[in-house]
Amino acid sequence: MSLTLILILITVGISYYAWQNPAVLDKMVLNPYKVSHKNEYYRFITSGFVHADFGHLLFNMISLWFIGEGIEGLFGSLFPGNGSFYFLALYILGIIISDIPTFLKHRNKSNYNSLGASGGVAAVLFAAVLYAPLLQICLYFFICMPGFIFGLLFLAYSFYESRRGSGFVNHDAHMYGAIFGMLFMAVVYPSAVPGFFEQIGSWSIF
Numbered sequence: 309m310s311l312t313l314i315l316i317l318i319t320v321g322i323s324y325y326a327w328q329n330p331a332v333l334d335k336m337v338l339n340p341y342k343v344s345h346k347n348e349y350y351r352f353i354t355s356g357f358v359h360a361d362f363g364h365l366l367f368n369m370i371s372l373w374f375i376g377e378g379i380e381g382l383f384g385s386l387f388p389g390n391g392s393f394y395f396l397a398l399y400i401l402g403i404i405i406s407d408i409p410t411f412l413k414h415r416n417k418s419n420y421n422s423l424g425a426s427g428g429v430a431a432v433l434f435a436a437v438l439y440a441p442l443l444q445i446c447l448y449f450f451i452c453m454p455g456f457i458f459g460l461l462f463l464a465y466s467f468y469e470s471r472r473g474s475g476f477v478n479h480d481a482h483m484y485g486a487i488f489g490m491l492f493m494a495v496v497y498p499s500a501v502p503g504f505f506e507q508i509g510s511w512s513i514f
Contacts, residue, residue: 311392312376315399316369319425322357323365333358337423338407344415352411356403356425360476368425375433382439386497395432398492402431406485410478422478430485434459435493439500441507456508462486 326333338355342348359365379398384391406427414420436443441456466483493500 319357323359326358337421340411340415341418352404355423358423372429399428402485403428405488406481409480427481427485431489434486434489438490438493
């Protein structure tokens, strides 16, 4: 069983359990005020394993399943014997680091909560985009485009929505998770950076 599938099963199980136990959910979400004032730093990790509802969970886990096993296999070939470690580090650190800007922005708001694996999923996805920018990524299974174009649109949209500040989606987590994923891949496999530009240079729209 792949580490990707294990993470999905754990996340589904914890999310479902938390839905049945609101007190547990409340203890696991990222509440920047409680992190700041009660030193509950564990929330940076636990918040990535709970979700707001079934749709939120389904979207994140399908996205992780589609791209996660590919990156897990890539790390296995790049770092024989240590691939699972690199993949887990990418995912967990993506969850943690993507929430740091949210923590800094809302640490004095006692009623602000954030949850979901989006930061980790974005980190995995954008690590793949840096390594293989021509990889086809499909929105809703039929709007497909090269990864680097999707990446530009995703970052632009996340930045815009973050500055607009409306709705209940944590666009900062999406954006910073994506940036972290590219930086992680660049650090652990520096050849991905020149490879990124070489592949884009060879791309033609026709």
